Every structure is written in C-alpha cells, then in structure tokens.
Amino acid sequence: MAKDPKAGETAKINHTPPLMEGWMDTPVDIREGIYCYGAKEKNLEAVDMPNARDWNPAEEDWQLPDDWEKVIDDGFRLRLDRFRSFKLFMDICVRCGACADKCHFFIGSGDPKNMPVLRAELIRSVYRKKYTAGGKLFGKLAGARDLTLDVLKEWWYYLYQCTECRRCSLFCPYGIDTAEVTIIGRELTNLIGLNTDWISAPVANCNRTGNHLGIQPHAYKDMMDFFVDEIEDITGIRVEPSFNRKGAEILFITPSGDVFADPGTYTCMGYLMLFHYLQSQGLDITWSTYASEGGNFGYFTSHEMAKRLNAKMYAEAKRLGVKWILGGECGHMWRVLNQYMDTFNGPADFLEEPVSPITGTKFENAKGTKMVHLVEFTADLIKHNKLKLDPSRNDHLKVTFHDSCNPSRGMGFFEEPRYVINAVCNNFYEMPPQTIREQTFCCGSGAGLNAGENMELRMRGGLPRANAVRYVKEKYGVNMLSCICAIDRAVFPTLMDFWVRDVGVTGVHEMVANALVFEGENERTTDLRGEPLAGMEDDDNV
C-alpha cells in the first residue's frame, strides 16, 4: 500500500453527495487503498476460469476478451432467467433511500456509490438500457445507460466494495438485497476474468489442497501437533485429535483461518480441548485434511464455484462414512451451509440426522443438511450440564460480542453464542442495539476483502463496528471482542488497533476452553494465550 491511512484523517467523512453533478456523469476513480489486486493468471487457470491473465486494475488496459460485451449480455440474460431475486430487484426499487445510510462502506467512506441503492443502480442502469422498453426509448431520462468500458470498471470497483453483508436488505421495504445483486454482478465480472486475487487465490488453493491458504496435509497436521503441545504446556492435558479417520461418528470442518492465523489459532485450540474433554463421554470425531476448509471463497466468485468447493464436505463425509458433520465458528461458511448447501450438493442421504452423542439431543433444525453448528452443539452441552466450567478463569476479560453478518442475516443465529458466552465468562456487555443482532455491522473485510492492499477501504468499512466497540470500551471497560467468524478474527485486530486500541479479539470456543475444567489438569495460571488469569498476575514474580 502506498500510504497508510491515519485514523484522524480517515474519520473526516462527508456524507453529502455533490449537488449539481449526477452520478452517471461522475466517472469511476480507481483509487489505491480501496481496491484489491486483480486475479492472477495461475489462480484463474487452476480452476478453469475464463480469460486467465495477469492484469492490473490501475492500468488502462484490463486485457478483456474482444467479445466481452456479448459475454456479459448473455450472462445477464441467463441470470435474469435463473434468479427471480435478481430480476425482481432490478425492477422494484423505489429509490426511497432507506438503505442509503445503512451500509458500513457508505458510513465509513461517504462515497455515494457505496449507498446500497446506488451500488445496485450501477447495474440497474445497464439493465434498463438493455432489457426495458422505457430505457431503450428514453435512455438517460429513464435512468438507463450503456455498458461502456468505464461503466464496467465502475461495476468491478464497487461490486468488490460490498461485503455482501445484507444489512441494507434488512431495512428495505421490499427486502431488496443488494448483496444478491452484487453476488450476481460478481458472477458476471468473473465471466470475463475480472475478480480480485484475494478471492481467486483462496479459491484455487481451496480446490487443490482443501483450504484457502494452500496448506498441504502434512503441514496441516504439523500445525495441529503444535497446538497439542501448547495445550499440554498450559493445562498438562495431552489432546489427541485424529485426521481423515474412517468410521468416526462425526466429521469436524472449520475455517482454515483458525488453524493458521492468530488469534483464530486459540479458538482452534479451544475446539481441540472441547473434543478431548468430551471423548470420555462418547464423542467420536475426526478432522479432515481434504475438506479442511469451512469458508468458501467460491461464494465470492459464482454460485457454481461455491458449489464446487462446497461439494467436498459431503464427499469427504461419505468417504469417511461418518454419521453427520459438525461445523466450526465461521461466518459465510454458515450462510452457504444454511441457505445453499443442501440445494447445491444434497441430498445428504448417506448421513444420519444429527444427534448429540453426549446429551441425546436431536438437532431437528439440521435434519436436512446434517450439519450442526459447534456453538449450538456446545450450548446444548451446557444446557444439559455436561461441561464443568469455571467462568472466573475469564475474569481478566470484559467481553462484548460481534454478530457476524452471515450467521445473523443469513441464518438467524443470535441466542446460542450469547448463551455460551454467558456460561463461560462473568463480564459480558452488549454493544448498542442498533449495531448488533440482525442490525449488526460488518467487520468491513468480509466477502474476500481482507487483503492488505485495500487497507483504507477496510478501515473505513469497519468504522461503524469499531465505533460501537469503542462505546462499550469507554462505558464498561470492555477489552475483548468475541465473535464466531474466522474472517472477523483475522481482520478485527487491525481494525481495533486503528480505531479503538487495546481490545483483543477472540472466538467463543477459546473462552470455552479457558473455562473448561479437566480432571487431572494442572492448576491454570494463564489462558490459552499465555496471559495471566485474573488474580494470577503476580505469580510469575513469586
């Protein structure tokens, strides 16, 4: 990145669009710090995507195929025929503006084209011109314009400035989901080889090695072995995870971010400890190196790519002969699971309806996909008193909880995480109501935007979330932001440093593991991060 943004500067935002100049007359300005690098040739090629080449969005020539207009046109028509959502959302927006100030990117940037309605209008204007009589007849008067190269660039720029968080959809009187428009818009750009490399590289990796980071099986195992040693150092307990084990009852799939990036790694240690704890109560679970990714960057590419990557979960479950699948703390993984998986790759009739082997609870809400969320699994354990917990071990933390967009507005997962958090820690504080639950604000880096080169965009997009954290920090002294999404865990530390400072980031199962009391464990003086527990601060010096 050329220039690191500074918080004070970044906060000067003007939310008033220009008075005289219309948005159609304002050409796109592709600004450094706002966009991600273009998709690399090798990554597009690896998954047979069209127009693979190395290109740079900042350059004039994007090396598009000669027939790009036709490709987009055909693709557009096809999608109008395939998605009622898309067709309807092209037609019924009344431009009431209720969604305008709901997008974190607009709030953080003031760029009027980041108003969800306008983001969608960028595409609608072309739709009107191409496919409606009024648009063809009256052109600009009807809000219609041609798809020129500049307009295409504008599409790309703003489509990849949407984290597909659906916050706008919540407030729209017709439920118009700009995320759905961007998802399909991104599909269109992918038809001519326009994506960002922060999306196409994870896609290529995930396809080949099973996870976004391209971690090969032995390295994956190495990392786990490292966690096993760490856990032993802190607790004196040696956990024994198994991998690719046929005949296990449950397959566990989590985002690979948890395995390879702090602070997600602590959450991963949390999973390992919880599973070990439950082993004696009958939990028979295995990890997979082949299906070692919960997240799905295919979803930021096209429905087809999402389906391809998602297919591995069932394929692996079938190969291993497990009964059902348990999924870790992840954001868009759960949106894909909840809304698409069974349709994409079902029916999962080789699996059984999930039943907790410890409590006997039937997860009826998951009887189609046969996939249970780890947090609901744990909530059920706690409800049935199956875990011995000492929440005071989290007393050094004052915790708030970030509802990740996808499990919130794409699933409705609110109570379970709060139930678990309240059981494992004593100091929990909610952020203001207009920033949590279904109204939650995005981390600003979802949907494949968590790259380094677009740092300014990320900090801007994360501003509303950070601002709410700052509020509880100032009011209650909150020092820990918890979440159930690996992307959140990866991007929040930077965001907090930028806007708030001195607020850590944790997954829920890290706190569960801190509180979990094992038989025969060493007396714990630190948490999983090696930070002293409350009351233990001085022990080191004794």
Added chain:
Amino acid sequence: MSIVVSSLAVVLIVLIPWVGVGAFNLQYLFGVVVPYAALATFIIGIVVRVIDWARSPVPFRIPTTAGQQWSLPWVKYSKIDNPKGTGGVIVRMLFEILTFRSLFRNTRLEYRLKGDGAPKIDYEWEKWLWLAALLFHYSFLVIFLRHFRFFVEPIPGFVHLLESLDGFMQMGVLPLNGLGLPGVYLTDMLLMLAVTYLFVRRIYVHQTRYISLPADYFPLFLILALGTTGILMRYFIRVDITAVKELAVGLFKFHPTIPGDIGVIFYIHLFVISVLIAYFPFSKLMHMAGIFLSPTRNLSNNSRMKRHINPWNYPVHYHTYQAYEDEFREAMVEAGLPVEKEPE
C-alpha cells in the same frame, strides 16, 4: 433536471385533456376511450410483469433472517422475523404489506467528529418516512374505495362507513364548511400532505436527491396533480356529480355514455388517473406486486431442515479426494495420515 423533466411531463398531461375537451370537445376520447385503454394496459401489464417475474425460479432459499432461527427447543425463536414454516411467512408478509415493518426499523445516520477528531456515530430515531409512506398508501386506498360511490349503484355499505369515518372532521373547523361546501375528508388532506412530504424529502435529503431519477418524481407529481384536481372539483370548481356518476357507472357496466356538461376539470382528473394506471406496470410502482414475490421476505428459513430443489441445477466438477491423495500421498504417509492407497 429530473424534477424539471417530470414536472413538464405532468403539466403536459394536464394540458392534453384541457385542450382536448375544452377546445375540441373530445369528451368521448377522454371520457371513454382513454380510461378503457388505460385500464386494459394496467391489467394486462401487471399480469405480464408478474408472470415474467414468476417465470424466473427461486433456486435458493435466501430469506433475510431478522430474528432468532428455530433451533433447540429451549431457545426462543422469532416466529415472524425468521419463520420456519408457511404460517410464519404469511404473518411476516402481512406485517410487511400492512404495516411496512421493514421500513419501520429505519434509522438515520448522525455522523459527527468529536473535539479530539474521533468520530461519533449515532443512529437516530427516524420514523417519518415510514409514517408518510403508511399514510400515503392508506389514504390512497381509502380514497380509492370511497370512489366506489361513483361507480356502483347502489352504493355499497362499506363506502358509506368509510365516508363517515373519513369525514369526521366536518365540524366546521375550516371556513369552507360555512360556505355550504361538503365536509373535508381527512384522507384527502393526508394524501396531499404525505405526497408533499415524500417529494420534499426527496429533494431535501441529499442522498435521496442524488439517487432520484425522473421516474421517481414523475409519479409523485402525477399523484399531486390527481389530488389537486380531485380537491378542486370537490371543494372549489364544483362539477355535476350526477353526470359524473352517470359516466362512471356507464364505464363500469361497459355501457359508456357521455352525459351532458361535466366540466373540463373532471376530464383532467380522469386523464391523470388514466396516465397513472397505464404507467403503472412499466414503472417502479410495480413494487406493489413485487413485494409479494420478494424472496428475502416470502420464504421460510428451513433449508437446513428440508431440502429445496434448484430447477436448473447441474453437476459440477470438483477436485476429488483421489486426485488430492494422488498429489500428496507421500507427504501424508510421512506425516502419519491414513491413505487409501499405499505408495509404491
């Protein structure tokens, strides 16, 4: 620009019947042909549009989940905002359509910088848009229903009821009453107020002004013209009600007749409404029908429970475990991971 264009268009629409009836006596054209044509356009247009939407399938379940999902028995779930079955969806849609529930959530961004340069972001209470939209739609509905007293003979009971409820303001608050004019209808006032508010808001709020197209001002101006002519007719430039009724009943019964002298203002009113309904299917006004089909609102959130079929589903190629093991077999064996096929 948008405003100028759309207001000019509406002025033109008012002028056409004025000249047409006033100067050329084209009563039949504006009293019979145009309304029928408009109505036919309206009905056919809507049907075609809705069929067109409905032809595109809903491949995936994508409801916006605005509340707790149905999960464990002891977790309280949002039956309406995150329904798991059809019953909940119906209630959700009813709330959406009758009370504009999503719009009710609306907040307004308040962005300020504090002394130390740190931003202070608030989300203020903002119900005006919701209120205006609600008043506007309900007033329109009531006025529409009230008009049945012109179309149908005998006048249905509910119309009388509506009229008396609507007219409860006839207490002589307005001096007009003293002049022997009919009582003032509440909804007339509310409609005009709401439309004016919506218009002013569109210009006044920078963000909405920026996104507004001629297509947003045009229907507002049309409705304003419609309301104005209606009010003029009722309170100021009285027209012959019996004649109007004769025409309307005739239209309604498909026996159109043009009664004597009605007055140009009536034809203007009729033409404006004709334009409005003919324009309807080609415009954003179709949101009226569209809301029923919106997949983020009219679906239940049960796709983890129940399999839904994508009608255009096709098989895709994915990287198989075999291909994966072939590539990494040796490393896997070395790391102690099980393999299906031992390396040679």
